[in-house]
Amino acid sequence: xxxxxxxxxxQVYHACPEEKLxxxxxxxxxxLDQPYGQDRVLRALEFGAGIRAEGFNLFVxxxxxxxxxxxxxRFLSRHAARQPVPPDWCHVYNxxxxxxxxxxxxxxxxxxxxxxxxxxxxxxxxxAIPAAFESEEYQARLQELQEEMAKxxxxxxxxxxxxxxxxxxxxxxxxxxxxxxxxxxxxxxxxEEYKKFSDEExxxxxxxxxxxxKKLQQTIQQIPRMRKEVRERVHALNEExxxxxxxxxxxxxxxxWSHLPEVVDYLDAVREDVVEHxxxxxxSDNGPPAGLLARYKVNLLVDNAETVGAxxxxxxxxxxxxxxxxxxxxxxxxxxxxxxxxxxxxxxHRANGGYLIIDARRxxxxxxxWESLKRIxxxxxxxxxxxxxxxxxxxxxxxxxxxxxxxxxxVLLGDRMLYYLLxxxxxxxxxxFKVEADFEDDLDRNDDCYKLYARMxxxxxxxxxxxxxERGAVARLIEHASRLAADQxxxxxxxxxxRDILSEADHWAxxxxxxxxxxxxxxxxxxxxxxxxxxxxERSREQISxxxxxxxxxGEEVAQVNGLSVLRxxxxxFGQPTRITATARPGKGQVVDIEREAKLGGPIHSKxxxxxxxxxxxxxxxxxxxxxxxxxxxxxxYGGVEGDSASVAExxxxxxxxxxxxxxxxxxxxxxxxxxxxxxxVGGVNEKIEGFFDVCREAGGxxxxxxxxxxxxxEHLMLRADVRQAIAEDRFRIYPISHINEAIELLTGLxxxxxxxxxxxxxxxxxxxxxxxxxxxxxxxKKRDSNGDANNGGGKDSD
Numbered sequence: 001x002x003x004x005x006x007x008x009x010x011q012v013y014h015a016c017p018e019e020k021l022x023x024x025x026x027x028x029x030x031x032l033d034q035p036y037g038q039d040r041v042l043r044a045l046e047f048g049a050g051i052r053a054e055g056f057n058l059f060v061x062x063x064x065x066x067x068x069x070x071x072x073x074r075f076l077s078r079h080a081a082r083q084p085v086p087p088d089w090c091h092v093y094n095x096x097x098x099x100x101x102x103x104x105x106x107x108x109x110x111x112x113x114x115x116x117x118x119x120x121x122x123x124x125x126x127x128a129i130p131a132a133f134e135s136e137e138y139q140a141r142l143q144e145l146q147e148e149m150a151k152x153x154x155x156x157x158x159x160x161x162x163x164x165x166x167x168x169x170x171x172x173x174x175x176x177x178x179x180x181x182x183x184x185x186x187x188x189x190x191x192e193e194y195k196k197f198s199d200e201e202x203x204x205x206x207x208x209x210x211x212x213x214k215k216l217q218q219t220i221q222q223i224p225r226m227r228k229e230v231r232e233r234v235h236a237l238n239e240e241x242x243x244x245x246x247x248x249x250x251x252x253x254x255x256x257w258s259h260l261p262e263v264v265d266y267l268d269a270v271r272e273d274v275v276e277h278x279x280x281x282x283x284s285d286n287g288p289p290a291g292l293l294a295r296y297k298v299n300l301l302v303d304n305a306e307t308v309g310a311x312x313x314x315x316x317x318x319x320x321x322x323x324x325x326x327x328x329x330x331x332x333x334x335x336x337x338x339x340x341x342x343x344x345x346x347x348x349h350r351a352n353g354g355y356l357i358i359d360a361r362r363x364x365x366x367x368x369x370w371e372s373l374k375r376i377x378x379x380x381x382x383x384x385x386x387x388x389x390x391x392x393x394x395x396x397x398x399x400x401x402x403x404x405x406x407x408x409x410x411v412l413l414g415d416r417m418l419y420y421l422l423x424x425x426x427x428x429x430x431x432x433f434k435v436e437a438d439f440e441d442d443l444d445r446n447d448d449c450y451k452l453y454a455r456m457x458x459x460x461x462x463x464x465x466x467x468x469x470e471r472g473a474v475a476r477l478i479e480h481a482s483r484l485a486a487d488q489x490x491x492x493x494x495x496x497x498x499r500d501i502l503s504e505a506d507h508w509a510x511x512x513x514x515x516x517x518x519x520x521x522x523x524x525x526x527x528x529x530x531x532x533x534x535x536x537x538e539r540s541r542e543q544i545s546x547x548x549x550x551x552x553x554x555g556e557e558v559a560q561v562n563g564l565s566v567l568r569x570x571x572x573x574f575g576q577p578t579r580i581t582a583t584a585r586p587g588k589g590q591v592v593d594i595e596r597e598a599k600l601g602g603p604i605h606s607k608x609x610x611x612x613x614x615x616x617x618x619x620x621x622x623x624x625x626x627x628x629x630x631x632x633x634x635x636x637x638y639g640g641v642e643g644d645s646a647s648v649a650e651x652x653x654x655x656x657x658x659x660x661x662x663x664x665x666x667x668x669x670x671x672x673x674x675x676x677x678x679x680x681x682v683g684g685v686n687e688k689i690e691g692f693f694d695v696c697r698e699a700g701g702x703x704x705x706x707x708x709x710x711x712x713x714x715e716h717l718m719l720r721a722d723v724r725q726a727i728a729e730d731r732f733r734i735y736p737i738s739h740i741n742e743a744i745e746l747l748t749g750l751x752x753x754x755x756x757x758x759x760x761x762x763x764x765x766x767x768x769x770x771x772x773x774x775x776x777x778x779x780x781x782k783k784r785d786s787n788g789d790a791n792n793g794g795g796k797d798s799d
Contacts, residue, residue, distance in 0.1 A: 003735075003742060003745055003746060004711070004735050004736050004737060004738075004742060005735075006706065006727075006733035006734060006735055007714065007717075007727065007733075007734045007735075007736060008727070008728075009724045009725075009727050009728045011714060011717070012714075012717040012718075012719045012723070012724060012727060012734060013479075013488075013717065013718055013719055013724055014445070014479070014482055014488035014489075014718065015475075015479060016450065016475040016476075016478040016479050017475075018471055018472060018475050020447060020450045020451075021450060021451070021454055021471045021474055021475060022451070023454070023471060024470070024471060025468040025469060025470055025471070025516055026454070026457060026458035026461050026462075026468045026469045026474065027458075027468040029454060029455045029458040030455060030458075031455070031458065031459040031462065032452070032455050032456055032459045035067075035071050035456070036443065036452045036453060036455070036456040037440055037443035037444070037449075037452075037491075037493055038071065038439065038440055038493070040437075040438060040440065041060070041062075041071070041437045041438065041439055041440070042075065044058070044435055044436065044437035044438070045058065045060075045072065045075050045076070045079075045437055046079075047435060048409070048411075048435035048437065049075075049076060049079050049355070049409060050079075051435075054380075055377075055431050055432055055433075055434050056409075056434045056435050057377065057409060057410040057411070057412070057432055057433045057434070057435065058409070058410070058411045058412065058433065058435040058436075058437055059360070059411075059412045059414065059419055059422075059433045059435070059436055059437070060072055060411060060412065060413050060414075060437040060439065061414055061415060061416045061418075061419040061436065061437070061438050061439065062415070062416070062438065062439025062440075062441070063415060063416075063439070063441055063494065064415065064496075065494040065495065065496035065497055066439045066441070066493060066494055066495060066496075067494075067495025067496060068413045068439060069314070069357070069359075069413055070495065071495075072357060072411055072413065073312060073314060073357060076312045076355045076357070076411070077312050080309045080310035080311070080312050080354055080355060081308060081309040082309060083309050083310040083354075084309075084310070084353075085108040085109075085304050085307050085308070085309060085310070085353075086108060086302075086304055086307075086310060086311065086352055086353025086354060087105045087106055087107055087108055087302075087304070087353070088105070088106045088107070088108055088109070088110060088111030088112075088300065088302050088303055088304055088305075089103060089104070089105055089106075089111070089301045089302040089345075089349065089352070089404055090103070090104050090106065090111055090114065090115065090298050090299055090300045090301055090302075091103055091104075091298075091299040091301055091340050091343050091401055091402075092104055092266055092298055092299070092340070093295040093296070093340055094340075094402075095269045095270075095272070095273045095295075099398075099399055099400060100399070100400050100401070100402065101299075101340035101343065101399060101401045101402065102266070102402050103301075103401065103402040103403070103404050104260075104262050104263060104266060105262065106260065106263070108304040108305070108307065109304065109305040111298075111300045111302070111303050111304075111305070112300065112303060112305050114257070114263065114298055114300075115297075115298040115300045117253055117256070117257075118270075118296055118297055118298045119297055119298070121249055121250070121253065121270075121296060122293045122294075122296045122297055124249055125246075125274060125281070125288070125293060125296070126288060126293055128245050128249075129241075129242060129245055129274070129278070129281040129288070130281055130288070132241045132242070132244070132245045133238070133241065133281070135241075138237070138241055141237055142234065142237065145230055145233055145234055145237065146230070148230075149226055149227065149230040160212060160215050160216050163212065163215075164180060164208075164212050167208045167212075169181070169182055169183065169205065169208055169209060169212065170182075170183045170188050171212070171216075172188070178216055180209040180212055180213065182197075182205045182209075235278075235279075238278040238279060239275045239278055241278075242274055242275050242278045242281075243271075243275060246271050246274060246275075250267055250270070250271050253267050254267050254268075270296055273295065273296075274296075277292060280292055294339065294341065297341060299340055299341045299343055301325075301343065301344075301345040301349055301404075302345055302349050302350060302352065309354075310353055310354035310355065311350060311351050311352075311353065311354035311355070312351075312354055312355045312357070313347050313350050313351040313354070313355070313356050313357065314356075314357040314358075315347040315356060315357070315358050316359075316362075317362070317366075318347070318358045318359070318362055318363040318366060318369055318373070319366040319367070319369050320366065320367070320368050320369050320372045320387055321346065321387075322346055322347055323346045323347055323348050323363075323369060323372055323373055323376070324346045324348060324372050324376060324382055324383070324384060324385075325343065325344055325345045325346035325348075325349060325382065325384040326343075326344050326346070326384065326386065327342060327343055327344075327384060327385075327386060327398060327399050327401075328342040328343075328344060329342065330342065338398065338399060339399075340399060340401070343384060343399065343401055345384075346382070346384075348376055348382050348406060348408060349382060349404065349406075351408045352382075352404070352406050352407065352408050353407055353408070354408065354409070355408070355409045355410075355411060356408050356409070356410050356411065357411045357413065358373075358410065358411070358412055358413070359412075359413050359414070360412040360413060360414030360418055360419075360422075361414055361415075361418060363412075364418075367387070368387055373410070374428050374432060376406060377410065377432050378428070378432065380405060380406060380407075381403040381404060381405050381406055382403060382404045382406050383401075383403045384401050385400070386398065410433075412433060416438075419436070439493070440493050441485075441492075441493055441494075442485040442487065442490035442491060442492060442493055443490065443491045443492075443493050444489065444490065444491075445478075445482060445487075445488070445489050445490055445491045446489075449491065450478065453478060453481070453491060454474050454478075457469065457474055457477060457498070457502070460495075460498060460499055460502055461502055461506075461517075464499060464502055464503055464506070466502060466503065466506035466517070467506055467509055467510075467514070467515065467516050467517050468516050468517070469502075469505075469516065469517040469522075470516050470517065470518050470519065472518060472519035473505065473516075473517045473518055473519045473521065473522045475519070476519045476522045476523060477498070477501065477502075477522055478491065479718070480501070480522075480526055481498065482718050483686065483718040484497060486683070486684075486685075486686065486716050486718070487715065487716050488715045488716065488717065488718060489715055500529075501522070501525050501526065501529070502517075504525035504528065504529065505517045505521045505522040505524070505525040506521075507525075508521045508524045508525055508528075509521040530572075533569075533570070533571065533572035534572075534574075536567075536569055536574075537567075537572075537574040537576075540567075540574075540576055541576075541694060541695065541698060544576075544577075544695050544698070544699075545695075545698045545699065549636050550579060550635070550636065551577050551578075551579060551695055551699075552579075552665035553665060553666060553695060553696045553699045553700075553705055554665055554666050554699075554700075554705075555664075555665050555666075556662035556663060556664055556665060557662055557663060557665055558656055558657065558660055558661065558662045558663070559581055559582045559583065559584075559653055559654075559656050559657035559663075560579060560580070560581050560653060560656075560663060560665070561579075561580050561649050561652055561653040561656070561663050561665075561669060561747070562577045562578070562579065562580075562649070562665060562667065562668035562669065562692065563577065563578045563579075563580045563634070563646045563649040563650075563668070563669060563670070564576075564577055564578070564645070564646075564649075564668050564669070564670040564688035564689075564691065564692060564707070565577075565578050565641075565645075565646070565688070566683070566684035566687050566688060566691075573684065573687050574687050574690075574691060575684060575686075575687035575688035575689070575690060575691030575692070576691045576692075576695070577668050577691065577692050577695055578634050578635070578636075578637060578646075579634075579635040579636065580632065580633070580634055580635070580646065580649050580650060580653050581632075581633055581635055581653065582630060582631065582632050582633075582650070582653045582654040582656070582657040583630060583631045583657055584628060584629070584630045584654065584657040584658040584773075584777075585628075585629050585630075585777070586627050586628070586629060586776075586777040586778075586780040586781045586784070587627065587628050587629020587630070587777070587781070588625075588627070588628075588629065588781070589613070589617060589621075589625060589626035589627065589628055590613075590628070590629050590630070591609060591612065591613040591616070591628070591630045591631070591632065591654070592629075592630065592631040592632070596609070600637070600639070600640050600641055601640070601641050601642070602640060602641065602642030602643070603642075604642055604643055604644050605641050605642050605643060605644065605646075607644065608643075608644035608646070608647040608650070608672065608673075609632065609647075609650065611644075611647065611673065611674065611675050612647055612650055612651050612654065612673070614675050615651065615673065615675050615676075615677060615740075616628070616651075616654070616655075618675065619677070619767075620767075620770060620771050620774050621774070622759065624778070625778075626774070627774060627777040627778035627780075627781040628658070628774065628777055630654055630657065630658070632650050632653070632654060634646075643682070644672040644673075644682075645670050645671065645672055645682035645683070645684075646670070647671070647672050647673045648669055648670070648671035648672065648673050648679055648708070648710075648737075648740060648743055649669040649670070649671075651673055651677075651740055651743075652669060652740070652743055652744060652747055655744065655766070655770050656747075656748070658770050658773050658774060659766060659769040659770045659773055660769075660773070661748050661750060661766060661769060662748070663747045663748060664746075664747055664748070664749070666704055666705045666706065667705070667706050667707065667708055667746065667747055668688075668692040668705075668706075668707050668708070669707070669708045669743060669747070670682055670685065670688050670707070670708070670709050670710075671708070671709060671710040671713075671737065671743070672710070673740055677739055677740040677741065678738065678739055678740075679710045679711070679712075679737050679738055679739060679740065679742075679743070680710060680712065681710045681712040681713045681716070682709075682710060682713065685709055685713045685716055685717060686716070686717060686718055686719055688707070688709075689707050689709070689717075689719060689723065689734065690719065690720055690723055692705070692707055693705075693722075693723050693726065693732060696732070702726050702731045702732050703731050704731070704733075705732055705733075706732060706733035706734060706735060707733075707734050707735070708734075708735050708737050708742075708743050708746055708747070709734060709735070709736060709737070710736070710737065710738070711736035711737060711738045712738075713736075714736050717734075740752075741753075741754075741767075744766050744767075745766070748766055750764075750765065750766040750769075751764075751765045751766065752765060752766050752767055753765025753766060753767040753768055754767075
């Protein structure tokens with residue numbers, strides 16, 4: 001078969017022609033109103049933000065660094081600006097149930113005024129009511145009541161005394177109370193003289209005394225009732241005075257807030273409570289107790305006085321308290337206490353009537369926060385409760401504020417895997433988050449995109465307040481965006497990476513004293529980023545150049561090939577070659593994956609080895625059994641091996657071990673293979689090629705080396721300038737391969753060979769050598785098996 005031609009410099013790099021950019025600097029370009037290339041996300045946001053049906057909250061999914069938060073917040077801010085401002089909310093004292101503070105809704109901006117009005121009322125009560133009790137009118141009426149009581153009390157005793165006097169009986173006051181004694185001519189009779197009275201006279205006196213004592217007892221028993229009556233009249237007087245005092249201020253407030261029935265009802269409750277506790281306002285020498293006046297204040301929970309449109313809130317610490325609010329406690333004399341003024345709202349309260357943005361991973365890592373968020377969205381109301389009380393961990397008495405109805409659109413930001421896991425494992429998730437807004441990772445690169453992408457870069461530059469970029473710098477950044485996307489036909493949509501590069505390029509332009517960012521400054525930023533992350537890569541290269549890790553870049557070896565792997569450490573990624581070796585001997589069709597046996601191989605790599613094994617059996621064993629015992633190993637590999645990108649190299653090295661045909665060590669191989677020998681695309685091809693190129697350069701210079709990669713990966717190439725120069729000078733070659741036979745011919749220099757009509761490979765072809773060697777393996781296996789059967793049959797039957 002004809003071998004593929006090596007790639008040219010134009011094929012391994014898609015340059016951005018400056019003539020496609022019709023500006024001198026980014027100052028000539030206008031800002032983009034909408035993010036470029038994110039039409040799907042914008043449509044989802046427009047739909048999700050506008051629909052009012054229940055459960056249509058949003059989950060914005062995409063990779064880290066895609067600028068999800070900035071785009072969502074910017075979009076929602078513009079959308080929310082056209083919507084009405086939501087109402088204020090406050091908590092007030094509940095005069096019926098003190099542990100259940102009430103909630104009052106007020107028009108936006110009126111919460112502060114209501115709070116001030118009630119605070120002013122409390123201050124007025126502090127002075128006005130005590131002053132009313134100290135007024136001459138009140139003191140005169142109070143004295144009149146007291147004198148009336150004394151008069152009524154004395155009147156009853158006076159009447160008894162008069163009756164006693166008329167019957168010659170004296171009513172005498174003693175320390176023990178009242179007593180009666182007979183008298184004559186106005187003088188009390190001496191006891192000795194009383195003994196001289198006849199029995200009839202004694203009986204008359206004693207019966208009268210007994211009658212008077214009964215009347216006295218009845219009169220004395222009326223005194224507590226009279227006192228109670230006086231107290232009630234005093235209380236009524238107090239209420240009357242308080243009513244007169246409150247009539248003005250509360251009447252004015254009732255008229256002022258007459259448009260809000262809830263506030264009017266609350267003011268009526270305040271008046272009744274003040275009247276009920278009227279005496280408390282005159283009990284203290286320093287005025288009414290502070291706790292009493294605090295009952296009439298207002299806890300403004302949500303204040304939208306400064307809000308324009310609907311609120312857009314981002315909660316950076318979405319725990320239960322920050323979402324749903326909390327009830328604070330204060331220490332007093334070693335004890336904790338709370339009241340309705342210590343209720344604090346959460347971000348759900350502040351975002352009520354608008355939008356709440358939350359990082360999905362953060363809310364899931366906070367204890368009980370995810371369940372609290374779902375409960376609020378499901379019930380449509382916010383209940384402020386402590387976690388301890390909510391989940392029955394403590395039984396202390398606390399407040400139970402009245403729930404506040406909530407109408408908020410929650411926007412979760414997270415990666416795709418998190419979205420899919422929640423969709424699968426949380427039965428409530430899809431009922432509550434019905435709108436999926438999926439970010440694009442990459443944007444299409446074509447002639448029409450250059451101007452829009454340049455405008456996006458200009459918008460970023462102005463947002464960063466940096467110097468304008470020259471046209472060459474924009475072209476270089478577009479090329480690097482393709483490198484970041486690992487695709488000549490794509491541009492990365494990762495906002496964070498582009499912003500970081502622009503900021504660094506502006507720094508280097510500042511160091512150079514330039515007024516604009518040039519292509520050299522942008523390249524310096526890219527190079528510096530690579531250098532900062534290159535320590536591990538350089539140590540790895542050093543191990544190869546010193547011979548500690550053995551990699552051959554010239555000559556030929558049997559059963560040995562250079563594979564290519566990619567290492568990712570943090571945000572950096574680099575490639576390095578790995579020696580792959582194989583052994584082959586007669587056996588029962590077993591290919592041992594040493595990495596898997598050592599538990600260093602991942603499932604995808606193990607699958608690739610199984611595919612390789614089936615490919616060998618299908619191609620070379622025909623209808624018979626494959627007689628082979630082989631092994632594969634990544635030499636000097638001490639970490640895990642995963643992926644199928646080495647399956648082409650493993651196939652070639654195993655065939656080399658079987659056929660004893662040497663492989664050129666000047667080539668490195670990457671690519672996946674299916675059971676029919678077709679080569680499939682793999683990832684990280686730029687880093688793999690550059691890694692082998694660097695090893696070759698440090699091993700004595702680049703001269704005739706190259707890389708075999710899948711033909712379907714050609715459009716993913718965006719190689720470094722030094723690699724492109726070596727390709728242009730024919731010192732380094734990259735061959736696109738589509739089938740394993742092409743890899744065999746390039747690595748061995750022999751024709752691979754195809755099966756003819758008789759089912760045989762051409763003479764002297766590589767595949768013929770493999771087939772012949774496998775036939776020898778089969779013969780050896782049959783001979784060994786027959787010898788074994790003969791030896792087993794030579795003994796006598798013990799029966």
